[in-house]
Amino acid sequence: MSARRIVALSGGVGGAKLADGLMRVLPQDTLTVVVNTGDDFRHLGLHISPDIDTVLYTLCGLANPETGWGRRNETWQFMQALASLGGETWFRLGDADLAMHIERTRRLDSGQKLSSIVADCAHRLGIRAEVLPMTDAPVRTRVDTTEGRLDFQDYFVRRQCAPVVSGLRYDGAARAEPVHSAVAAIRSAAAILICPSNPYLSIAPMLAVPGLRQALRDAEAPVIAVSPLINGAAVKGPTAKIMAELGLPVCAPEIARHYGDLIDGFVLDERDAALADQIDIPVCLADTLMKDIDDRERVARASLAFAERLRAEMIA
Amino acid sequence: MSARRIVALSGGVGGAKLADGLMRVLPQDTLTVVVNTGDDFRHLGLHISPDIDTVLYTLCGLANPETGWGRRNETWQFMQALASLGGETWFRLGDADLAMHIERTRRLDSGQKLSSIVADCAHRLGIRAEVLPMTDAPVRTRVDTTEGRLDFQDYFVRRQCAPVVSGLRYDGAARAEPVHSAVAAIRSAAAILICPSNPYLSIAPMLAVPGLRQALRDAEAPVIAVSPLINGAAVKGPTAKIMAELGLPVCAPEIARHYGDLIDGFVLDERDAALADQIDIPVCLADTLMKDIDDRERVARASLAFAERLRAEMIA
Numbered sequence: 001m002s003a004r005r006i007v008a009l010s011g012g013v014g015g016a017k018l019a020d021g022l023m024r025v026l027p028q029d030t031l032t033v034v035v036n037t038g039d040d041f042r043h044l045g046l047h048i049s050p051d052i053d054t055v056l057y058t059l060c061g062l063a064n065p066e067t068g069w070g071r072r073n074e075t076w077q078f079m080q081a082l083a084s085l086g087g088e089t090w091f092r093l094g095d096a097d098l099a100m101h102i103e104r105t106r107r108l109d110s111g112q113k114l115s116s117i118v119a120d121c122a123h124r125l126g127i128r129a130e131v132l133p134m135t136d137a138p139v140r141t142r143v144d145t146t147e148g149r150l151d152f153q154d155y156f157v158r159r160q161c162a163p164v165v166s167g168l169r170y171d172g173a174a175r176a177e178p179v180h181s182a183v184a185a186i187r188s189a190a191a192i193l194i195c196p197s198n199p200y201l202s203i204a205p206m207l208a209v210p211g212l213r214q215a216l217r218d219a220e221a222p223v224i225a226v227s228p229l230i231n232g233a234a235v236k237g238p239t240a241k242i243m244a245e246l247g248l249p250v251c252a253p254e255i256a257r258h259y260g261d262l263i264d265g266f267v268l269d270e271r272d273a274a275l276a277d278q279i280d281i282p283v284c285l286a287d288t289l290m291k292d293i294d295d296r297e298r299v300a301r302a303s304l305a306f307a308e309r310l311r312a313e314m315i316a
Numbered sequence: 317m318s319a320r321r322i323v324a325l326s327g328g329v330g331g332a333k334l335a336d337g338l339m340r341v342l343p344q345d346t347l348t349v350v351v352n353t354g355d356d357f358r359h360l361g362l363h364i365s366p367d368i369d370t371v372l373y374t375l376c377g378l379a380n381p382e383t384g385w386g387r388r389n390e391t392w393q394f395m396q397a398l399a400s401l402g403g404e405t406w407f408r409l410g411d412a413d414l415a416m417h418i419e420r421t422r423r424l425d426s427g428q429k430l431s432s433i434v435a436d437c438a439h440r441l442g443i444r445a446e447v448l449p450m451t452d453a454p455v456r457t458r459v460d461t462t463e464g465r466l467d468f469q470d471y472f473v474r475r476q477c478a479p480v481v482s483g484l485r486y487d488g489a490a491r492a493e494p495v496h497s498a499v500a501a502i503r504s505a506a507a508i509l510i511c512p513s514n515p516y517l518s519i520a521p522m523l524a525v526p527g528l529r530q531a532l533r534d535a536e537a538p539v540i541a542v543s544p545l546i547n548g549a550a551v552k553g554p555t556a557k558i559m560a561e562l563g564l565p566v567c568a569p570e571i572a573r574h575y576g577d578l579i580d581g582f583v584l585d586e587r588d589a590a591l592a593d594q595i596d597i598p599v600c601l602a603d604t605l606m607k608d609i610d611d612r613e614r615v616a617r618a619s620l621a622f623a624e625r626l627r628a629e630m631i632a
Contacts (some may be wrong), residue, residue, distance in 0.1 A: 036383050045361070045420050045421050045422045045425055046418070069395075074393075075393050075411065077390075077393075077410075077411035077412040078394070078411050078418075079415075080412065081387075081411075081413070081414075082419060083417055084415075084441070085416065085419045085437055085440055085441075086419075086436070087418070087419045087422075089417060094393075095393035095394050095397075096393040096394060096396065098394050098397075098398070098414060099395075099396075099397035099398035099400075099403065100401065101400055102360050102361065102394075103360070103401045103402075103403045105361050106360050106361045106403075109361055109558075121401055124400060124402055125401075137530070168520070186444075194404070215317070248509060255423055298587060
């Protein structure tokens with residue numbers, strides 16, 4: 001690839017891994033990662049941005065590979081002391097991780113935009129990619145379940161995705177302006193990748209922001225999605241469970257159908273090769289399982305090569 | 317002493333040590349410690365109450381004996397991570413200590429009173445004394461110096477008491493209501509002790525709350541002050557430096573004069589015995605240096621016996 005801009009849309013763990021692979025194989029400062037903020041919430045008075053932090057920690061090598069959230073080599077003195085004071089401990093906040101939440105909250109409350117804060121943090125953490133929240137406006141994913149409507153973190157962390165999902169809402173998305181530089185990056189991109197994040201919980205809130213969806217529609221570059229399912233199962237998280245609960249076929253082609261005409265190509269895991277003919281857009285078969293850094297780079301290279309091929313075809 | 321109530325007015329380190337001695341020698345739940353909040357401030361979005369925390373940590377055995385603030389066996393992962401994000405690090409907040417600040421701030425912002433929060437924390441930490449802030453209203457000590465007016469923590473921590481003090485203000489004190497149960501405790505007390513805290517920085521903000529000052533005036537029990545100076549020097553902190561800068565004689569009798577007719581007796585360190593005749597109220601000579609727990613109990617017993625003696629004389 002030349003030094004043209006590449007945009008990745010990412011949620012948490014799976015998306016962050018591909019973003020990391022992209023950053024590693026691309027020329028410096030050509031990657032823009034636009035991150036879901038539908039999971040953001042206030043907890044203990046702190047503004048928590050789970051997906052942004054997973055992306056930041058992953059891109060600077062601080063991510064905790066065991067949990068998929070938080071930092072490696074974390075300590076838990078704060079949580080222990082909080083428990084002794086009767087505080088809420090269902091959402092785990094590590095000692096070092098707290099710095100991110102306290103500093104972000106301080107800056108937000110002093111009037112700074114989330115996008116400026118994230119950009120500054122990325123810079124200070126030595127990350128050589130642009131990391132942007134999808135919007136500076138509040139968007140809050142709510143999960144309709146057979147037990148009622150739940151705030152995202154209530155569903156995801158406190159209830160550990162146990163309630164049966166009947167629907168999803170992205171409150172605030174319809175009136176949220178996308179971050180300007182995210183739209184600008186999409187406009188000038190050579191390729192746009194929808195990372196293998198949960199399509200319903202992590203990517204959908206982004207697509208629910210009208211300006212971001214429109215920017216993807218208007219993009220000259222190919223938009224390709226990388227399948228978050230392998231063999232009808234997600235590597236991590238409740239994608240398959242939610243699809244089943246929503247009455248959807250639990251398979252990669254359903255993900256391609258879900259993105260519809262927003263995408264120009266689909267990266268399907270090679271284990272699902274037999275399903276390729278159920279997808280009516282160009283498909284790239286690849287080993288999409290990312291266990292180590294080499295895997296991340298491999299999936300990044302395969303996705304970029306696929307995008308480049310589609311681009312050449314679109315121009316031709 | 318019988319099971320009658322004893323009230324101690326305390327600032328940070330020195331006051332907390334005497335309060336601990338009192339709690340140890342008194343029958344359970346007969347001690348009320350009223351604590352200065354003039355040092356309180358918002359930092360990084362958190363409500364910090366330095367003197368209250370020093371008292372709480374001291375009374376539950378968690379205090380850090382090296383620093384005089386914070387907790388023993390503290391870790392500093394948060395501060396290190398905050399520095400890497402470019403955050404403010406001049407005010408040191410330990411990982412476990414943060415739980416107190418975050419939980420207090422959360423409860424304050426949800427509408428709870430500081431006094432309720434402190435009472436609950438004291439209970440959860442297993443403290444068998446009543447710990448009360450002097451007021452639930454904001455009082456902020458400001459230090460007039462030759463470099464201008466400084467917020468207390470700017471003077472005390474950031475500038476480490478280096479600027480020359482020309483005056484002190486206790487903003488908000490004049491219109492602050494004292495905590496009701498502090499006044500009630502003073503009314504029913506058998507003795508009231510002004511701990512060996514800094515009279516200008518730690519005790520004066522309390523005496524600047526009109527209702528608290530009046531309660532002391534009206535108290536039937538003897539009010540006695542324990543000298544914070546030994547041999548013209550403070551065990552810890554800038555008491556002597558401030559007295560010199562304010563043009564006051566740097567000696568224990570000046571402290572007695574400072575409290576004036578508010579006190580009925582003065583506990584003078586035995587090293588200052590030669591100065592006893594400069595004090596025109598009853599004086600008790602004692603070894604007031606508190607290096608270990610035995611010392612705290614010794615000073616507590618001496619002060620209580622002195623108060624009991626004065627009380628008997630007042631009744632007679």
